[in-house]
Amino acid sequence: MRIPVTRALACAGIALTALAATACTTAPQEVDTSPHEEPSPSPSEPPFEPVTAPRLLAEMDLDAKIGQLLVLTAQGTSAADNAAQIEEYLPGGVIYFDANLTGAAQIAEFSNGVQELSGTPLFIGIDQEQGLVVRLPVGTRFPDAMAVGATRDTGLAALRASTTAAELAALGINLNYAPDADVNTDPNNPVIGIRSFGSEPDLVSEMALAEARAYGEQGIVPVVKHFPGHGDTDVDSHTGLPVIDLPRDRWEAEHLPPFRAAVDAGVDAVMTAHVLMPQLDPDEPATLSSAIIGGILRDELGYEGVVTTDALNMEGVRQRHSDGENAVLAIEAGVDQLLMPPDPAAAVAAIKEAVETGRLTEERIDESALRVLSLKEKRGVLDAGPVDPAAAEDAVTDPEHAEAAQRVADASATLLRNTDGVLPLAPGSRVRVEGTNADRLAAALTEAGLDVVTGDADAVVTGTNTAPVARSTAPTIAVSQGGPYPLASSPDVDGFVAVYSAVDVSLAAAARVITGEVRPTGTLPVAVPDTDADFGTGLSY
Template identity: 75%
Template sequence: MRLPAPYALACVGLALSTAACTLLGEVNPSEEDGGSPTEESFEPVLAPRLLEEMDLGDKIGQLMVLTAQGTTAAENAALIETYRPGGLIYFDANLTGAEQIASLSAGVQEIAAEQGAGVPLFLGIDQEQGLVARLPVGTSFPDAMAVGATGDTGQAVLRATTTAAELNALGINLNYAPVADVNTDPDNPVIGIRSFGSDPALVSEMAVAEAGAYAEAGIVPVVKHFPGHGDTDVDSHTGLPVIDMPRDEWEAEHLPPFRAAVDAGVDAVMTAHVIMPQLDAGTDPATLSPAIIDGILRGELGYDGVVTTDALNMEGVRQDHTDGEIAVRALEAGVDQLLMLPDPAAAVAAITEAVEQDRLTEERIDESVLRVLVLKERRGVLEADPVDPAAAEAALSDPAHAEAAQTVADASATLVRNESGLLPLAAGARVRVEGTGADRLAGALAEAGLEVVTEGADAVVVGTNGARGSAEQSAPVEAARAQGLPVVVVAQGGPYDLEAFPGVEGFIAVYSSVDVSLAAAAGVVAGEVEPTGTLPVDIPGADVAAGTGLGF
């Protein structure tokens, strides 16, 4: 593609590398090339000028996203001054309340503005919702699998838009979401209900819808985990999963959501610490694989956005190399940002040495830095107004947000079994509640108009989460059935729990244990919520197919 005139001049005037100039031309089609002044034809102005002002230390800094320290900006000052990082990632330990989080965000941005080229930070967080949600404040939505059960991309947009509004109020400008993994292994220990489902077409639609909603709201979405973490039985936080899957099977089942994300021009993609021998015969995980990142993601799929690693402190990527060598290999593979480096000093030293020895060229560094800066400019990070800590609490307390979460939860509730028309129970029916989340579930049932009792029940409602192979979770179901009482199981994790209860009379899947999901389940039991969800995954051990969902 011919370089638009403004960028041709920028490259001449700013002495940018050939690769950087090429990148500018590729990501910014001009109106003369058939484009229009839309999101797709965004033309950065500040990014190339910032790159020209940077020394190698500044550039290496932009490639790093470090773990935030403490709960105040002052506790992060030395980290920012030393490394001039491209971003920080927040975790639970950094977050106590809305005003505190917003103050932290405003403070670290002020410190960053005083360092080197004065580039604002990406302030990121894992706020997928459901199981993976770091914020101690704000609205709790159900997990992605619940959204998949709705079959409605509008629910995905609602969840992302609401979450984005709260992140904006806290000064957080990047979310490591959505998950685009297709969960094809019921025993997956790390993805499960974080996935929209087992159907690649469904996952594609939902992931693209959420990513688009985040971007439209000014929050950078990060689609994860390429080339797919949905068929693993090992958690890459503690080990190194090996997915020995034929390439044609991977292309059919796990590639489609990532291909759809690339085609949609998603802002960023996160790599997975998984080995896929059919994609790369080497022994390194995908995060460090030129064949997978540069070859497939960049080359075959044509992705030229920001690629970030998954956390580099995870055991799945630290099996065979030092922390410094891992940083260099990730950049060699085609990655742009290094997330949660366990030893930033070692990474800086190793990358600097690699440049000095021509293992990595500065031109290669420029490519990644420019991608990061262009994304920061596109999402308004470079010229963002300081967040207002005093306004944060009110923004997170908007009643419309709670209503949105309940809307998604109600739409996800899936009635999988209802023997003899057991549900809904009659108004005022007496129920005994046991199992996972029993206290909160009992409260929700009482709120829905049922009488919660300890004796003399008409039916027993049992909460479960990961009940397959769990004698403890099976016991209350078996005891109730031995008493001749009908049982309604409310599965708050994967719907695979049905395999543990082949004869249960009622089975409701809500795919999450957040309060709105328990309220949705209670609503179905009491007849206040019409179950409209359908299974987004197969339940192999119960011979129940995806798409199953009963009404009243």
């Protein structure tokens, strides 16, 4: 069994090396929107002074230092499937995806096993934003970030993050690529949308920071993303390179504030975006831009934490250079960790060649490796022992976690139209259910006390994601499970409820609002173009 790093160092009596650290029956229930265990309002954590990290760095050769800069895609479903890449590349971390994960005990054992294989403890990361973006096959499913924005309650944001963090920790996962701090100013954004807390920078700032703090308090590294902002794009950076041609003053007003707030709060890590912003750098996407990462994030904003790329296998960053050159350019730009390099061997070879030729100095590699190691020390990764697979199963099935998710969903439900007081429907009303997720929505409405039928009905409930909803012969209620934007293209429906997510608790929240079990309290976190539904709109009864 691997001895915790700090103990091993103490036993070996390794001397301190002078290396400076560089451093989300009847009467309607009023949803409880009071703060729920909100994190400390202090603007930032006190500075962390690493002790173990400099010692570890002093013992590393160049290969080991470069390894700390790599976060590799986990292979297979067991530690043994990862032995070869851990031995060859000495990575600083691995990232889990759906294909790697089958159940709580398996994930916990997987995490224990890869940590046992690694000489230096690993960051084990995951994309568990909640809502649309989840990788775990187990655990609590919360609504998307836009639903949280609709609650206006930072305590509920913290609740979502702390509950998620507790489950991740039980599974041996110590880093989450969340929260999303993008300000979604483009209603047609194909990649962010409801992953964003909203369209107003102050709201996004408050919610993202609440989640980041809650993750940190649970020992999970939060990664605030995607700097300098991915909210005004009409191209998915997984498949192409988005171009955001905003004047700098508009970018600073609309998209920078959440990241400025994150830097001021001393967040653990920031992820870059594969977007081209010609007004900031006409030549390179942000991930590879010295002007954006080194010039703005590091120098102007003063960020000293870990900067990670978005996944380097995405097409948005692979259109101009080789995979090896991308690795070097990212480090030159000021990045510390290279997420999912598509060809790790090419990345390592290119970095070593850059050091050998003087293009990169070993001191520059040391700077990033030390940031990574210091963050591991700060969040207890260097001293963490194995997790208990049985306890992991208990954590991901905790009924209090399910209650927390329903609380968030109920508070998010936003009533945007209620013609002639069609809502709430009377108990036992006959409803026909159509559209997106009709079967699951029907089950939720049945659970809420309505009589779901296939023929003549007192009302029709139609689910939608982006499509317009037409009025039926009976009063029609639309349930929007994506953004609220179908309101504009559905002028004839009698009722319109936005829940901003298609997870089970969100469909249950819609049903509870439709029946009057829950009084709607959510307000729009975005404006709906071509309607009078502005930011902050929300009806109730």
